[in-house]
């Protein structure tokens with residue numbers, strides 16, 4: 634069970650960092666097509682934010698505490714913090730790369746959940762994999778040059 638709790642905390646902390654980065658990009662993006670990017674990042678951060686509370690409480694239900702501070706998140710997250718204001722295409726590319734890391738982590742958590750017969754948690758994680766696959770599609774589609 635400890636293996637599942639640990640992997641879940643890493644996936645959760647990484648998800649939170651990704652949420653924060655999408656929100657940061659939503660605030661700070663600039664350029665002639667500002668509104669499109671502002672809305673794209675907006676859609677992503679809102680979707681992830683909508684799942685954060687449920688994710689945290691499901692980890693509590695696994696019988697462990699959930700990370701909830703910047704220092705714990707930075708210890709556990711698998712994505713790099715971004716302190717620079719990037720050009721919009723780089724914001725999209727970086728978020729896409731982070732999103733792929735999250736999908737990998739979530740797939741690992743899915744597999745471990747199954748091993749521990751935590752089927753409810755596994756199903757929640759499956760929903761998160763679907764949601765992040767959709768983010769991947771939106772981010773990739775906006776990177777395509779005309």
Ligand SMILES: [Fe+2]
Nearest residue numbers: 659660671675
């Ligand atoms: Fe906003």
